[in-house]
Amino acid sequence: MKVRQEIFDTYWRFAAMRQEVFFNKIQNVPPPWTSDPILNTYKFCNAYRASDRVSQYLIKNVIYGENRSQNEEEVILRILLFKIFNKIETWEYLETQIGDYITLSNFDSDVYSNILESAMNLGYVIYTSAYMSCASKEFGYDKKHQNHLALIDKMVVKDRVINPLVKAKTFEDVFHIIQEYPLLGKFMAYQLATDINYSEVINFDENSFTIAGPGAERGIDKCFIDTEGKTYTDIIHWITENQEKEFQRLGLNFQSLWGRPLQAIDCQNLFCETDKYCRAAFPDLKSNRKRIKAKFTPTPQPIDYFYPPKWGINEQVQETLAQRLPPLEIPHLQQLNTNCQQLSLELYSTVNTTFEISNHISKHRKKYKPKTENKKTKDLQNADTEKSQQLCLF
Structure with missing residues (x-):
């Protein structure tokens, strides 16, 4: 396959920078957590999916929360209900209005629907x-949330989807069981399969199956000029298998998740984030999306990270958390962050302007060079470009 070298290398550099930000934040290092102006300005997911705020809430509070039942059907209900909406505030609003933990015994799609209807009437998303x-x-039903609650009722209560899930032989089987249901689609089914795999209900190798979401497909298309017939799935698997070699090739000090390498789901997500990053870093690169929608804003409360116990990294996580610096009390933190973002954007603009001026001067000088020398230089540049773009990966 032939890569678009600069973009392909950006994929790996972004992964390393984003993970550096992750550990700097954990250790309460004062912002900015990176010198990269784009990362300082816009919101990006973590290199590891399980480290994102919503995934952390799912793992720590919804799946393994203290006083929550570990009965397999109860766990499936909680995962589906949380992830269909995928919003912490919605989950907490439901439990507040119910006045208890969400359980099979109090799950009633009509009651839950009325609670969510009242939230929407109050202006909540x-x-x-x-x-x-x-x-x-x-x-x-006319409302989306009513149909989704009916779907959960069908899966958990009527069909008892837990039975085929626990009998599944492969991670891909889990995906297909979920995909058979309406209102989900391939990508959502893959996300749900991954979330269920965080629990003790099933236990499969995350690298044994993957699919690319729409954002990942755009990222792969930007990184590769010619995939030579390889599917998006093939590419994600190759990336997962060759991550260590690629980080070494670029001399990047990638900080893994306490020894856990990037999994296929993480590499898939990183293609999506690379697509977003390129909108700012390479605005001239052809894309059907031109800008990054969400700006970065710091979260006031640090996260006490917790991962599926079966991964065997929580002891190391706790050791790291115990050694972190005390939070830095900074008045007007939001204003400070805004100033940092503005400075980053100004630096980024200055770098781009300097680069454009340099290009203009270079082009101006070329006009006065002998034609033979000009042609030779151009041929060398084309050869170098062609060589860099045709790095063979398979």
Whole structure:
């Protein structure tokens, strides 16, 4: 396959920089956590999916929360209900209004629907903006949340989807079981399969199956000029298998997740984030999306990170958290962050302007060089470009 070298290398550099930001934040290092102006300005997901705020809440509070039942059907209900909306505030609003933990015994799609309806009437947005969920009237209701609650009722209560899930032989089988249901689609089914795999209900190798979401497909298309017939899935698997070699090739000190390398789901997500990053870093690169929507804003409360116990890294995580610096008390933190973002943007603009001036001077000088020398230089540049773009990966 042939890569677009600068963009392909950006994929790996972004992963290393984003993970550096992650550890700097954990250790309460004062901002800015990176010298990269784009990362300082815009919001990007973590290099590891399980480290993102919503995934952390799912793992620590929804799946393994203290006083929550570890009965397999209860766990499946909680995962599906939380992830369909994928919003912490929606989950907490439901439990507040119910006055108890969400359980099979108090799950009633009509009651839950009325609670969410009241939230929307108060002006709350009950769904995440991270990805779009299907919104057809599959179960005959006018409102999207009513159909989704009916879907959960069908999966957990009526069909008892737990039975085929625990009998699944492969991670891909889990994906297909979920995908058979309406209102989900391939990408959502893959996300749910991954979330269920965080629990003790199933235990499969995350690298044994993957698919690319729309954002990852755009990122792969930017990184590769010619995939030579390889599928998006093939590329994600190759990236996962060759990560150590690629970090070494670029001399990057990638800080893994306490010894856990990037998994296929993480590499898939990183293609999506690379697509976003390139909109600012390489605005002239052809893309059907031109800008990054979300600006970065710091979260006031640090996260006490916790991962699926079966990964065997929580002891190391706790050791790191115990050694972190005390939080730095900075008045007007939001204003400071805004100033940092503005400075980053100004530096980024200055670098781009300097680069453009340099290019202009270079082009101006070329006009006065002998034609033979000009042609030779151009041929060498083309040869170098062609060589860099045709790095063979397979």
